[in-house]
Amino acid sequence: MDDPQRILSRWLPDVPAAAAEPLAAGGFSGARLWRVRWQGEAFALRRWPAGGPAADRLAAIDALQLHLAECGLPAPRPVVRSDGAMSVFDDGSWWSLGQWLPGAADYWTNPREAKLRAALSMLARFHLAAAAFQPGGAARVVAPQPSPALQRRSTRLAELAGGGLTDLVRRVDRCPPGDETSLAREVLQLVHRVVPRLRVELAAHGRMPLPVQWRLGDIWHDHVLFTGDEVTGVVDFGAASIDSPAGDVARLMGSLAADDAAAWRVGLAAYAAVRPLSLAEQQAVRLFDSTGVVIAAVNWVDWLFLNSLPASVPVNRQLAFERLRRLATRLQCLANQLPAG
Numbered sequence: 001m002d003d004p005q006r007i008l009s010r011w012l013p014d015v016p017a018a019a020a021e022p023l024a025a026g027g028f029s030g031a032r033l034w035r036v037r038w039q040g041e042a043f044a045l046r047r048w049p050a051g052g053p054a055a056d057r058l059a060a061i062d063a064l065q066l067h068l069a070e071c072g073l074p075a076p077r078p079v080v081r082s083d084g085a086m087s088v089f090d091d092g093s094w095w096s097l098g099q100w101l102p103g104a105a106d107y108w109t110n111p112r113e114a115k116l117r118a119a120l121s122m123l124a125r126f127h128l129a130a131a132a133f134q135p136g137g138a139a140r141v142v143a144p145q146p147s148p149a150l151q152r153r154s155t156r157l158a159e160l161a162g163g164g165l166t167d168l169v170r171r172v173d174r175c176p177p178g179d180e181t182s183l184a185r186e187v188l189q190l191v192h193r194v195v196p197r198l199r200v201e202l203a204a205h206g207r208m209p210l211p212v213q214w215r216l217g218d219i220w221h222d223h224v225l226f227t228g229d230e231v232t233g234v235v236d237f238g239a240a241s242i243d244s245p246a247g248d249v250a251r252l253m254g255s256l257a258a259d260d261a262a263a264w265r266v267g268l269a270a271y272a273a274v275r276p277l278s279l280a281e282q283q284a285v286r287l288f289d290s291t292g293v294v295i296a297a298v299n300w301v302d303w304l305f306l307n308s309l310p311a312s313v314p315v316n317r318q319l320a321f322e323r324l325r326r327l328a329t330r331l332q333c334l335a336n337q338l339p340a341g
Contacts, residue, residue, distance in 0.1 A: 003091070004034050004045055010088045011079045011097045012038055020045060031238070035100060042100035044076060044235075047093050053238065058094055060135040061240050062086035064214055065098065071129040074122070074225075074233050076101055101233030103225030107256055114229040116256060116263060117270040122231040123219060123252055124274035127245045130214040144209035147244040147284065153291040154202045160298065161195055168298065172305050180321060183328060184301045190331035191294055198291055205287060208280050210244040217241050219248045220255035246281045250288030258326070259333040290334055297327040 004020040012018060018038040030049030035042060053061060062078045066086070069077035076098035078086040087096045107115055160168075169188050175181045216223075217239030225233030249271055257263035268285070271277065277285070304320055 002032060002047060004036070007047075007088075007090055007095050008036065008038075008045065008097070010090065010095070011081055014039075036097070043079065044098050044100050046096045046098070048087075048095070048238070050093065052094060055089070055094075058087050058096075059085075061237050062096065063135050064130065064133055064240055065237055067133045068126060068129055069099070073126055073129060074101060074231060075126075075237070076233070076235060101225055101235060103227045103232035105222045105225055107221055107224065107226065110226075111256075112229060113263075113266055115226055115231075116267050118226075118229055118231050119224050119252060119256065120249075120267040120270040121274050122224075122234070123216075123248060124271045126234065127213070127215065127248070127275055130216075133214050142212050142242070144211050146207040147210050147212070147247065147288075149243050149247050150202065150206045150284070150287060150291070153295060154199070154206050156295055157195055157199050157202065157291065160191070161199060165192060165195065165298070168301065168306075172301065175305055181305070183321065183324060184305055187297050187301055187324065187328050187331060190328065190335050191298060193335045194290075194294060194331065198294060201287060202291065205283050208283070210246060210280055210284055211278075212242055212244055214240060215243055215245045215248045217243070217248070219252045221252075224252070244281070244284055244288075245275075246277070246284035247288045249277070249281075250285045250292060253285070254289045254292065254330070258330055293327060293330045293334060297324065297331055300324045300327065 004022075005015055005018065008018050008020065009015045018036055020034040020036050023033040023035055031052075032047040034045040036045050048058070052058070063086075065075050065078050066080070068075035079097040079099075080086055081088070087094050089095075107119070165188065169185075169192075172181065172184045172188065175184070216234070216237060218236060219234065223234060223236045224231060225235065249268070253264060253267050257267055268277070268282075300320065300323060304317070304324070
């Protein structure tokens with residue numbers, strides 16, 4: 001059973017004075033979060049889910065967060081223990097303690113062009129700072145190369161085209177009828193329409209050499225905190241890895257702007273004003289966005305209808321289906337733009 005008070009003693013003295021408030025946040029990763037108040041300061045305590053990052057990768061993610069915070073960016077600064085460690089293994093899980101960041105992920109409820117510009121220019125500053133980061137301080141220049149994430153997506157789309165999608169449709173067809181099942185069928189029909197063309201796009205452009213470096217990996221609406229029009233927090237670095245920053249640009253723009261072409265122009269211009277995008281990166285952003293929509297939609301159908309999420313991961317089905325409805329809308333736009341075949 002979780003005992004945050006005991007875990008906090010691994011970092012903080014006088015733990016009885018700390019107040020740990022459990023939070024509903026944590027998404028669908030299985031992570032658990034607490035807001036901790038201690039001696040006038042606020043922290044976020046995170047219990048990583050089973051199957052989370054390995055020890056060496058978690059240490060690198062912690063070091064990346066510390067590096068970004070020391071660069072003056074709104075990343076949660078990890079609390080460093082006296083032995084230099086930033087995360088600890090206890091009660092069968094990894095735990096991390098970091099600075100609590102102010103703000104709210106409220107772009108969807110209060111969308112403004114100034115906020116969109118702020119989010120994308122902040123992402124560009126994150127990428128510039130992350131480009132100089134090397135765990136352990138060892139400088140290393142990585143030559144441009146094909147994006148590992150795009151290669152994984154190419155493999156996944158091939159699996160879907162090779163029978164995986166047909167199998168998923170067959171299994172959904174065995175589910176009880178209703179609005180949710182109808183939504184899943186609609187999503188899979190749209191996926192069937194767009195996968196052939198996306199495979200052609202990936203074959204043509206998916207192996208183009210791109211700058212690769214540390215990037216955030218899962219930067220989207222819920223992970224960007226605003227106070228007014230200012231970005232005051234970027235949270236959840238669990239997916240951080242070495243890959244093309246174009247994937248982050250696509251993930252954030254897709255979640256904020258969906259298929260609003262004018263908003264895409266505004267956001268990309270704000271990003272490029274800080275960190276210019278090469279033509280290859282601009283093409284990659286579009287590939288990341290379109291393939292990400294398809295794979296996310298398939299994953300949500302799989303999780304919601306075939307119970308493929310671990311039992312330890314709580315699922316708010318109302319929020320989950322809202323996510324799937326958003327993806328269905330984006331798939332329809334993609335199907336209209338990309339003729340099958």
